[in-house]
Amino acid sequence: MTARLFDKVWDRHVVASPDGEPPLLYIDLHLIHEVTSPQAFEGLALAGRRVRRPDLTLATMDHDVPTTGLDPVTGDGVIADPLAAEQIARLRANCAQHGITLHGLGSRQQGIVHVIGPQLGLTQPGMTVVCGDSHTSTHGAFGALAFGIGTTEVEHVLATQTLRQVKPQAMAVTVEGELPAGCTAKDLVLGIIRALGVGGGAGSVIEYRGAAIRALTMEGRMTVCNMSIEGGARAGMIAPDDTTFAYLEGRPHAPKGAAFERALDDWRSLATDDGAQFDKEIRIDASALRPAVTWGTTPAQSVSIDDVVPEPDSAATPAARQAAQRALTYMDLKPGTAIRDIAVDTIFIGSCTNGRLEDLRAAAEVIRGRKVHPGVRALVVPGSALVRAQAEGEGLDRDFTQAGFEWRSAGCSMCLGMNGDILAPGERSASTSNRNFEGRQGPGGRTHLVSPAVAAATAVAGHFAAPTDL
Amino acid sequence: MSGLRQVIGRGVVIQRSDVDTDQIIPAAWLKRVERTGFGAGLFEAWRADPEFPLNRPGADQARVLLSGSNFGCGSSREHAVWALQDYGFQAVVAPSFADIFRGNAISSGLVPAQVSEDGAARLGVALAAAPDAEVVIDVAARTVSVGSEVTEPFELADYAQWRLLEGLDDIGLTLRHEDEIAAFERQRPAHLPSVTGSASD
Numbered sequence: 001m002t003a004r005l006f007d008k009v010w011d012r013h014v015v016a017s018p019d020g021e022p023p024l025l026y027i028d029l030h031l032i033h034e035v036t037s038p039q040a041f042e043g044l045a046l047a048g049r050r051v052r053r054p055d056l057t058l059a060t061m062d063h064d065v066p067t068t069g070l071d072p073v074t075g076d077g078v079i080a081d082p083l084a085a086e087q088i089a090r091l092r093a094n095c096a097q098h099g100i101t102l103h104g105l106g107s108r109q110q111g112i113v114h115v116i117g118p119q120l121g122l123t124q125p126g127m128t129v130v131c132g133d134s135h136t137s138t139h140g141a142f143g144a145l146a147f148g149i150g151t152t153e154v155e156h157v158l159a160t161q162t163l164r165q166v167k168p169q170a171m172a173v174t175v176e177g178e179l180p181a182g183c184t185a186k187d188l189v190l191g192i193i194r195a196l197g198v199g200g201g202a203g204s205v206i207e208y209r210g211a212a213i214r215a216l217t218m219e220g221r222m223t224v225c226n227m228s229i230e231g232g233a234r235a236g237m238i239a240p241d242d243t244t245f246a247y248l249e250g251r252p253h254a255p256k257g258a259a260f261e262r263a264l265d266d267w268r269s270l271a272t273d274d275g276a277q278f279d280k281e282i283r284i285d286a287s288a289l290r291p292a293v294t295w296g297t298t299p300a301q302s303v304s305i306d307d308v309v310p311e312p313d314s315a316a317t318p319a320a321r322q323a324a325q326r327a328l329t330y331m332d333l334k335p336g337t338a339i340r341d342i343a344v345d346t347i348f349i350g351s352c353t354n355g356r357l358e359d360l361r362a363a364a365e366v367i368r369g370r371k372v373h374p375g376v377r378a379l380v381v382p383g384s385a386l387v388r389a390q391a392e393g394e395g396l397d398r399d400f401t402q403a404g405f406e407w408r409s410a411g412c413s414m415c416l417g418m419n420g421d422i423l424a425p426g427e428r429s430a431s432t433s434n435r436n437f438e439g440r441q442g443p444g445g446r447t448h449l450v451s452p453a454v455a456a457a458t459a460v461a462g463h464f465a466a467p468t469d470l
Numbered sequence: 471m472s473g474l475r476q477v478i479g480r481g482v483v484i485q486r487s488d489v490d491t492d493q494i495i496p497a498a499w500l501k502r503v504e505r506t507g508f509g510a511g512l513f514e515a516w517r518a519d520p521e522f523p524l525n526r527p528g529a530d531q532a533r534v535l536l537s538g539s540n541f542g543c544g545s546s547r548e549h550a551v552w553a554l555q556d557y558g559f560q561a562v563v564a565p566s567f568a569d570i571f572r573g574n575a576i577s578s579g580l581v582p583a584q585v586s587e588d589g590a591a592r593l594g595v596a597l598a599a600a601p602d603a604e605v606v607i608d609v610a611a612r613t614v615s616v617g618s619e620v621t622e623p624f625e626l627a628d629y630a631q632w633r634l635l636e637g638l639d640d641i642g643l644t645l646r647h648e649d650e651i652a653a654f655e656r657q658r659p660a661h662l663p664s665v666t667g668s669a670s671d
Contacts (some may be wrong), residue, residue: 016650021629024647026654028662036547038503049641058665064501083501090503101665122663134546134570148570150548152577152640160644162651166627168569198488199540202569232543234569253663263661298488319487319538326486416497416545437492437544439515 002276005239006170006205009145009270013128015162022164028127029056030157031113032100034091035063035418036132040155041094051098053161058122059095059102061088062112064418067381067408072388075106081420098158111384111410114138114352118222119386121251125240125267130157135352135434136235137228141221142248143240143270145205148229168234169279171204175212177287182466184362185220186354186432186451188212188284189227190292190302195282198300201233204280207272208238212286218247219358226353227434230299239271291466293339294436294449296327301436303339305454305466311335330438331446332426339464342448346429347378347405347459348441349452351415354432355383359452360391363432364399366456366467372404373462379406379421381413405459417442430458471579473637474609477560479533481597481605481616482523484513487538491571494542494550508549509556524557526601534605534614536563536593542571551578561607563614563624565590576630579637581607583614589622596620609634 003011015024030053032040037059044051051057064084070077079085088105095102103109109116114135117123123139129146130136132154139146149163157163173192206228208221216224221238228236238244245264248254255263290304301324303310312324312335328335333342349355349363360382372378380400382388388410391397397407414421415433417440423429425444432455436447450458457465499511516522523529535554541564542550551574554562561581575582585593596616597603603617607624609631615621626634633640644651 015654016647018647021643024644024650026651026658028658029665035500039505039548042503042505047639047641055664055666081501087501087503122665124663127662132546132548134544136546148546150546150551150570150574150577152548152574156641156644159641160651161655162644162647164640164644166629198543199566199568202540202566229544229570232540232568253665255661255663259661266659266661298490323487416492418497418500435490435492435544437490439496440492443496443515 002273004272004276022166024162025165029129031131032059034061034087036151038090039151043155049159051158054099057100063412065411067411067413072409112352115383121254134229138222138226140225140237147234169204171206172278172281175210175284177285179286183289184451185223187292189224191289193231193300196231198298199232201231204233206233206236219356240267291454297438309333309337343463344430345427348414348431350381351433353434354452363452363456364396367403368399370460372459378459381408382410384410430455471637477607480531481534482532484537488540490544491550495553508553512553512557534561535559539565541567543568546570548574551580583624585622585624
């Protein structure tokens with residue numbers, strides 16, 4: 001009997017399969033943050049329930065923390081937004097009351113929840129990981145089954161350390177070939193979503209396979225798995241291999257010594273068996289990809305940077321044509337415009353998609369010795385306090401600030417614009433984040449998703465550009 | 471949460487596919503620490519357009535929202551469900567739903583009624599012809615009807631239907647399996663990490 005990576009991880013977490021009810025799945029790691037947890041803690045309190053496993057629960061603050069104005073090392077200072085301050089205070093109080101470890105402002109481990117889990121070595125192959133955040137799919141890069149949940153489910157996990165889940169289907173996204181020079185994991189995943197469509201992965205867990213996936217670093221794999229949800233899949237997974245094990249070894253919460261060797265035996269057994277079938281499969285040729293830029297208001301609406309804004313009539317269905325027309329109106333773009341002719345106001349480098357050290361290195365390499373185009377606002381928001389510190393250790397902060405970028409403290413920042421880092425109405429961004437929905441980065445703001453390298457080159461050029469254009 | 475057998479009231483049509491949760495409730499609203507008070511933020515940006523369906527007379531009395539495929543895509547924010555409910559909606563009818571949104575809806579007692587593409591089109595035509603028609607969602611029968619003109623079946627998993635009908639507390643149901651959860655915990659592999667303290671040899 002052959003089994004897929006997804007089946008193997010799923011099966012080892014089924015606690016019970018009551019007749020007529022979805023199976024009960026055990027959760028190995030529950031990540032929480034300030035925005036989707038307060039109502040869950042309130043529900044626990046009202047029912048007089050406790051947190052079952054504080055030792056498997058980790059909290060941080062990321063969604064609405066300021067990225068400027070507080071001391072970047074101590075986190076000291078006044079949070080100007082009273083609502084954000086209240087949410088952050090609630091999280092502190094809830095964690096203290098229930099004995100949950102909190103990496104809050106001022107902690108070296110504070111940061112975007114999907115950056116700190118892997119960074120600490122808490123995300124490991126074969127685990128189940130959930131969080132009240134749709135980009136929890138990021139952790140699937142380690143061969144974990146990781147998915148976003150709503151606040152009622154957060155409460156359920158806090159109380160029971162389990163979730164009721166109907167087993168999804170397994171989809172294979174097989175990427176063969178080699179990514180061309182200048183193409184990154186971000187361009188790859190935007191290409192995948194373009195092929196899949198924003199709802200194409202609904203009801204499925206994706207396993208990313210093939211030579212191009214195996215060639216990615218762990219940080220690149222996280223970028224790919226992160227955006228699984230933008231193709232409608234709750235989770236994306238990649239079989240753990242030597243790249244995974246090398247990343248994990250020596251991290252604070254990774255097994256050590258003999259325990260690491262025992263864990264390796266287990267992790268190596270997780271890969272999909274030869275001959276296993278998937279419920280669906282799509283195949284992508286990596287060598288045909290180019291740096292991607294979204295032109296519309298869904299992450300599936302992207303083209304190559306060498307291309308032009310497409311004609312709505314070229315869309316496959318009437319609904320897609322209507323959506324494309326509406327997107328062009330919102331984005332204030334005309335079909336046929338060369339992508340490189342589109343000028344931008346703001347550059348955002350950061351987020352759980354592209355806020356890790358390799359992302360900052362890739363951007364710094366492009367801007368080193370150059371200047372941000374006059375009139376363009378450019379910010380770099382490291383994904384965690386540790387990423388920020390590591391980048392500073394390499395001098396990347398100086399590269400950015402000397403080029404005219406703002407160097408901020410860690411958080412979600414302009415990815416979703418909860419903390420005041422937003423676009424003004426009508427402003428246009430090149431953003432390394434994951435969603436270009438209408439108003440995502442601020443009411444009336446226009447978002448184009450790109451890789452860190454393209455974001456950096458665009459900052460210098462003032463319009464969309466690849467590093468080789470400079 | 472109380473049980474919900476039927477939803478009866480006016481219907482509103484938002485004829486778009488891929489309605490994302492950032493449209494349903496913008497992130498600026500997520501700073502609230504309560505489950506209530508989100509109604510004013512529902513479709514906040516789109517409501518600035520006087521022609522938007524929620525700005526038409528009687529829309530504030532609507533109980534059923536009809537929309538396009540992949541409704542509720544994007545963020546996991548359950549606040550999207552709370553905003554729809556706070557406004558007055560008790561059901562959303564669409565050809566498909568994003569997975570997390572569907573789960574959140576069932577958790578909070580909002581009916582996610584998945585109809586066929588053709589069924590959605592027929593319901594839309596009927597509502598366009600008679601905007602004041604009574605829309606009835608029968609959770610037990612899994613049907614949605616507009617006036618006496620059109621009745622369409624909808625998909626809803628048995629367990630989800632049962633939870634909606636009974637208004638069940640899922641945590642209470644799960645805690646009936648306390649012994650199994652405890653037994654499972656006793657046999658978890660030793661190499662799995664704990665948040666407190668770093669891993670040992």
